[in-house]
Amino acid sequence: AQTVTQSQPEMSVQEAETVTLSCTYDTSENNYYLFWYKQPPSRQMILVIRQEAYKQQNATENRFSVNFQKAAKSFSLKISDSQLGDTAMYFCAFMTNNNNDMRFGAGTRLTVKP
Amino acid sequence: GAVVSQHPSRVICKSGTSVKIECRSLDFQATTMFWYRQFPKQSLMLMATSNEGSKATYEQGVEKDKFLINHASLTLSTLTVTSAHPEDSSFYICSAGPGTGRRFGDTQYFGPGTRLTVL
Numbered sequence: 001a002q003t004v005t006q007s008q009p010e011m012s013v014q015e016a017e018t019v020t021l022s023c024t025y026d027t028s029e030n031n032y033y034l035f036w037y038k039q040p041p042s043r044q045m046i047l048v049i050r051q052e053a054y055k056q057q058n059a060t061e062n063r064f065s066v067n068f069q070k071a072a073k074s075f076s077l078k079i080s081d082s083q084l085g086d087t088a089m090y091f092c093a094f095m096t097n098n099n100n101d102m103r104f105g106a107g108t109r110l111t112v113k114p
Numbered sequence: 115g116a117v118v119s120q121h122p123s124r125v126i127c128k129s130g131t132s133v134k135i136e137c138r139s140l141d142f143q144a145t146t147m148f149w150y151r152q153f154p155k156q157s158l159m160l161m162a163t164s165n166e167g168s169k170a171t172y173e174q175g176v177e178k179d180k181f182l183i184n185h186a187s188l189t190l191s192t193l194t195v196t197s198a199h200p201e202d203s204s205f206y207i208c209s210a211g212p213g214t215g216r217r218f219g220d221t222q223y224f225g226p227g228t229r230l231t232v233l
Contacts, residue, residue: 035221037224042226043152043205043207043226043227044224044226044227045158045207045209045224046224047221047223050221091157091158095222101148101160101163102148102160102209102222103160104157104158104159105157106156106157107156107157
């Protein structure tokens with residue numbers, strides 16, 4: 001079974017600073033996909049970034065980038081130039097290549113302070 | 115990006131009644147839809163996978179007779195909570211994806227969720 005672990009229940013960062021959220025996972029699969037989703041107070045799940053395991057290059061989306069370490073099964077999210085609107089729950093998620101169901105970590109509550 | 119809607123956004127019902135929640139993909143056709151449950155301050159837990167035209171696949175521990183799922187078309191899946199009890203109160207989220215013709219691993223798109231309160 002695949003498991004996703006987020007070891008930081010809560011984090012805070014000053015506006016304009018950089019913060020890194022941790023995620024590790026466990027799987028015996030070789031092909032899979034990793035995601036970071038953001039859930040603001042509205043509770044709408046918003047895709048932040050997606051990484052395909054067979055790609056060595058780390059995914060980047062504007063201020064969001066990942067550090068994907070396949071051997072270590074680590075998938076951290078870096079948020080640069082943090083903005084107040086980044087305040088939300090962040091979930092790391094895993095999806096195998098066999099089906100499309102997604103497994104989520106417990107989440108990290110990020111607060112960006114002015 | 116693709117849009118997924120859920121209706122209703124909030125529902126309050128009496129214990130023992132049944133509640134139906136709809137999940138629609140508005141601008142794409144989804145071969146698969148998923149239903150999640152989220153308790154306060156917790157993560158999303160997959161309840162079931164719904165494929166159009168076939169029976170849903172339920173996760174271990176989820177009662178299929180309690181949570182009825184119907185996926186009648188490529189744009190609509192429904193979750194019916196039968197004989198609801200207060201412990202069924204939760205936030206229910208659906209997602210859809212991949213789109214028809216897309217491969218596995220494609221992005222899922224999430225609905226805005228439905229808050230169910232059973233009195």
